[in-house]
Each structure stands twice: as structure tokens, then as C-alpha cells.
Amino acid sequence: MPEMWVWILVAVVVLLLVVAVVAGRGRQRADATEPEPESPAPESRPEPAAEPRRPRAAVVVNPTKFDDVEQVRAEITEVCAELGWDEPLWFETTEDDPGSGQTKEAMAAGVDVICPLGGDGTVRAVGSELTEARSTIPLGLLPGGTGNLLARNLDLPIASLRDALLIALTGDDRPVDVGLLTVTPVPVDGEPEVDDAPIDADALAPQDRGPGKIHFLVMAGMGFDADVMADAPEKLKSAMGWPAYLVSGVKHLWGPQFKAHVTTDDEDFTRRTRSVLIGNVGRIQGLTLMPEAEIDDGHLDALVLSPTGGVGWGAVALRLATAQRKGHHRVTHHTTRRVTVAADRHVQVQVDGDTIGERTRIEATVLPSALRVRVDPNRPAPSGASAAR
Structure with missing residues (x-):
């Protein structure tokens, strides 16, 4: 009989130990599933607004046509800044390349207008490259050299570089034929x-x-x-x-x-x-x-x-x-x-x-x-323009 009470006591102790272990594991699971306290979110700061892209011109210049080419460059840069344009890209022609390679570089740079400056030969070189590439970048005519033949036929300024540049930057695009x-x-x-x-x-x-x-x-x-x-x-x-x-x-x-x-x-x-x-x-x-x-x-x-x-x-x-x-x-x-x-x-x-x-x-x-040319928006095209004969 006493032995029976011993075994009953042992059984009770074992049962209490089992209950204690199970309860401990339950608390561990609860602790594991309980979410960590959230740390305070960092203060959000607004992203700085991206600066809008400014339009940019390229100038292909024959330096032999000017006594002070740096002064000409400074004048063009000043007008661009006044109109909110970026500093123009500047390409000088050489004896070996009168404008073709320079125009290709300007097109690759993604400029908004290409301005030949240096005479009818420079105009033809730039216009030819734009035509060959089937580019939609307009040609902006600036006076230089003796003839200024295309500018005269389009009634563009030939006596004032500033006036011509204003039209080249802000004028209308006019599609023209090329021979x-x-x-x-x-x-x-x-x-x-x-x-x-x-x-x-x-x-x-x-x-x-x-x-x-x-x-x-x-x-x-x-x-x-x-x-x-x-x-x-x-x-x-x-x-x-x-x-x-x-x-x-x-x-x-x-x-x-x-x-x-x-x-x-x-x-x-x-x-x-x-x-x-x-x-x-x-x-x-x-x-x-x-x-x-x-x-x-x-x-x-x-x-x-x-x-x-x-x-x-x-x-x-x-x-x-x-x-x-x-x-x-x-x-x-x-x-x-x-x-x-x-x-x-x-x-x-x-x-x-x-x-x-x-x-x-x-x-x-x-x-x-085949070519786009910037023209004066205040001077309408001739009445017979663009009409097939």
C-alpha cells in the first residue's frame, strides 16, 4: 500500500513537469509571434524637382570669315541666354571638312537647331548633311560671307547677326526643296x-x-x-x-x-x-x-x-x-x-x-x-508656295 502512494506521487510530479514544459513552450511561441515594436519612420523629404531641359543650338562656323570669331561666339551665347537657351555648341570648319562632320556631331548631340555661319558654302554643307540624314532638325540661317543667297531668297536678316539669330531660335519651321x-x-x-x-x-x-x-x-x-x-x-x-x-x-x-x-x-x-x-x-x-x-x-x-x-x-x-x-x-x-x-x-x-x-x-x-529652315513667323510664305505646277 505505501508503494502505491509513492507511484501516485511520482505520477503527479511527472504530470506537473509536463504541464510546466508545455506552458513554457507556449509562452516562447507567443513571444516569437508578438510583433517587434515599430521604430519611428525616418522623416520623408521631397525629391528635388528635376531641372527642365533647356533647348540648345549648334553653330557651325567658318572662322576665316570673321576678324574676331570669339566676339561673334560671345554675342551668340548672350542671345541664347537671354531667351532661356542653353550655351550653344560651337563647331569650327576646317579646310578638310567645311561642315559635314561638324553637322553630324551636332545631330548626334540632339540639338534643337543647327546654324551655319560662314557663307553659302557652309550653308550648303550643313544643309546637305541634314538632307542626307533626313533629319527633322531645322536649319537656322546666320549671315556670313558675301552672298547669303538662301537667306535673301527667304527674306531673312543679313545685316544683323542678332536679328537673324532671334529668328533661328524662335521662328517657324518651313519645309523647303533641295536640288x-x-x-x-x-x-x-x-x-x-x-x-x-x-x-x-x-x-x-x-x-x-x-x-x-x-x-x-x-x-x-x-x-x-x-x-x-x-x-x-x-x-x-x-x-x-x-x-x-x-x-x-x-x-x-x-x-x-x-x-x-x-x-x-x-x-x-x-x-x-x-x-x-x-x-x-x-x-x-x-x-x-x-x-x-x-x-x-x-x-x-x-x-x-x-x-x-x-x-x-x-x-x-x-x-x-x-x-x-x-x-x-x-x-x-x-x-x-x-x-x-x-x-x-x-x-x-x-x-x-x-x-x-x-x-x-x-x-x-x-x-x-527635304529640309526644314527657320523663317520669320511674321512674314508669310509666298502665295504660290507649296502648290504643284
């Missing part, structure tokens, strides 16, 4: 140019050899006009400006004609001529050579001049001065999308005022609305 000239070929060594000076084919730039394609924005020409531009001395142009071409023009006034086979969209004829001009626009220095030419009509205009002697040139001058288009055998006008001129000998050729050497054949086609 594409295919030239063939370069003369061989020793073959005379129009002015009888021998030419060294190996000395010409690669783009002046053999067949090639060249964009033009204003005019291309074969014959008298190219002779005049080739023979106008740079020093005289710097000193006198446009009148320097008159000096050269008098020298070549009685130069020889050449036989030209001209083919347009709807005409095919052969004529002895002194000059064939192909225009994307119609005016040069206030003289309207092609009255019906429009820069955005999807056409080119060709002018064939066939004077004979001083009397013939007088008739040509009168015809051009009165802006008459038809009815004279010495001056004929032709409107077309494509024109080919094949000469019976090598003849000097110019593109937007820059000569490219002698050629025997040129073919021009129009690239409609």
Missing part, C-alpha cells in the same frame, strides 16, 4: 578650262573627281556664271563684297559659247549657249532670274542664256531686269522636276556659288520638302 546635282566627269590633266588655264586633276578634292552627287539649296550652273565665280579673287570679295563678281563678269563677258543638249520633263533641244542655270530659288542679289521659281513647289527652274556679242548681252540684261519669262530666243525659261545638260566640251560648273571644276554633263533633280 541634287549629278556631275560627270572631271577633265584629264592638261585639258584647258574655260579661261584656258590648265587643270591638274590630281590636285582636286575627292568630291571633284568623276561622277558625284552634290546637294544645292540655291542654284547650280554651267558656263558663264561658274566662270565668274571661279575667277572672283577671295581678297577682292573680302574687300568689295558682291561687286567683286562684276569685275570677274566683265572679264568673261565675251567668252566662248558651248553646245548644250538640254533635256527636261517635257522638252529636248540642242543650242549653242553661254550659260545654263538651274534654280531652286529665283533671286540673286535682288535680281530675279527665274520669276516663277519657288523654294517649296516641288520643281526646279532652268534658265538658258544664249547671247551673241555685246548686243546679245544687252538683250539678256533687259530681259532679266524686267523679269519677263518667255518670248526671246536668247533667254528661255523651263520648269521641270529633272533637267540634264550635256556639253560638247568641259565647262566650269558651280553649286551655290562654289565652283567644283569642269564637267561635260550635269543632271539636276528636285528633292521635295
Whole structure:
């Protein structure tokens, strides 16, 4: 009997131990599941607002056209800052690269407008690269050099850099046509140019050899006009400006004609001529050579001049001065999308005022609305613009 009470006591102790262990484990689980007290959240601070992107221009400048190029740069930078634009990118042309590589860099930088500054050659180089790339970045025209031919035809400022820059930064974008000239070929060594000076084919730039394609924005020409531009001395142009071409023009006034086979969209004829001009626009220095030419009509205009002697040139001058288009055998006008001129000998050729050497054949086609140009929003486009003929 006493042994039984011993076993009962042992059983009670074991039971109490089991209950104590189970209860302890329950408390541990409760402690484990009880959430830790939350630490105070750090004070939230608003993110600083991102600075809005400012528009940016690129300037492709020919430094040889200016006596103090740094002063010009400072003036452009100042105007950009006044209008809330970022500091402009600045690219200077070189003898080896008159603007093509610089324009590619500007496009890659994602600028909002590219401004050539340095003459018609710089304008053509920048415009050509934009056209080739099919870029929508507009061309902003700044006055430089002698001619400023495209700016004049678009009635843009040519006497004030500031006024021109204001339009380049804030003006409207106007799609314009571009001409594409295919030239063939370069003369061989020793073959005379129009002015009888021998030419060294190996000395010409690669783009002046053999067949090639060249964009033009204003005019291309074969014959008298190219002779005049080739023979106008740079020093005289710097000193006198446009009148320097008159000096050269008098020298070549009685130069020889050449036989030209001209083919347009709807005409095919052969004529002895002194000059064939192909225009994307119609005016040069206030003289309207092609009255019906429009820069955005999807056409080119060709002018064939066939004077004979001083009397013939007088008739040509009168015809051009009165802006008459038809009815004279010495001056004929032709409107077309494509024109080919094949000469019976090598003849000097110019593109937007820059000569490219002698050629025997040129073919021009129009690239409609291939380039955007910044224009004055307060000056409406001509009434005939953009209307197909």
C-alpha cells in the first residue's frame, strides 16, 4: 500500500513537469509571434524637382570669315541666354571638312537647331548633311560671307547677326526643296578650262573627281556664271563684297559659247549657249532670274542664256531686269522636276556659288520638302508656295 502512494506521487510530479514544459513552450511561441515594436519612420523629404531641359543650338562656323570669331561666339551665347537657351555648341570648319562632320556631331548631340555661319558654302554643307540624314532638325540661317543667297531668297536678316539669330531660335519651321546635282566627269590633266588655264586633276578634292552627287539649296550652273565665280579673287570679295563678281563678269563677258543638249520633263533641244542655270530659288542679289521659281513647289527652274556679242548681252540684261519669262530666243525659261545638260566640251560648273571644276554633263533633280529652315513667323510664305505646277 505505501508503494502505491509513492507511484501516485511520482505520477503527479511527472504530470506537473509536463504541464510546466508545455506552458513554457507556449509562452516562447507567443513571444516569437508578438510583433517587434515599430521604430519611428525616418522623416520623408521631397525629391528635388528635376531641372527642365533647356533647348540648345549648334553653330557651325567658318572662322576665316570673321576678324574676331570669339566676339561673334560671345554675342551668340548672350542671345541664347537671354531667351532661356542653353550655351550653344560651337563647331569650327576646317579646310578638310567645311561642315559635314561638324553637322553630324551636332545631330548626334540632339540639338534643337543647327546654324551655319560662314557663307553659302557652309550653308550648303550643313544643309546637305541634314538632307542626307533626313533629319527633322531645322536649319537656322546666320549671315556670313558675301552672298547669303538662301537667306535673301527667304527674306531673312543679313545685316544683323542678332536679328537673324532671334529668328533661328524662335521662328517657324518651313519645309523647303533641295536640288541634287549629278556631275560627270572631271577633265584629264592638261585639258584647258574655260579661261584656258590648265587643270591638274590630281590636285582636286575627292568630291571633284568623276561622277558625284552634290546637294544645292540655291542654284547650280554651267558656263558663264561658274566662270565668274571661279575667277572672283577671295581678297577682292573680302574687300568689295558682291561687286567683286562684276569685275570677274566683265572679264568673261565675251567668252566662248558651248553646245548644250538640254533635256527636261517635257522638252529636248540642242543650242549653242553661254550659260545654263538651274534654280531652286529665283533671286540673286535682288535680281530675279527665274520669276516663277519657288523654294517649296516641288520643281526646279532652268534658265538658258544664249547671247551673241555685246548686243546679245544687252538683250539678256533687259530681259532679266524686267523679269519677263518667255518670248526671246536668247533667254528661255523651263520648269521641270529633272533637267540634264550635256556639253560638247568641259565647262566650269558651280553649286551655290562654289565652283567644283569642269564637267561635260550635269543632271539636276528636285528633292521635295527635304529640309526644314527657320523663317520669320511674321512674314508669310509666298502665295504660290507649296502648290504643284
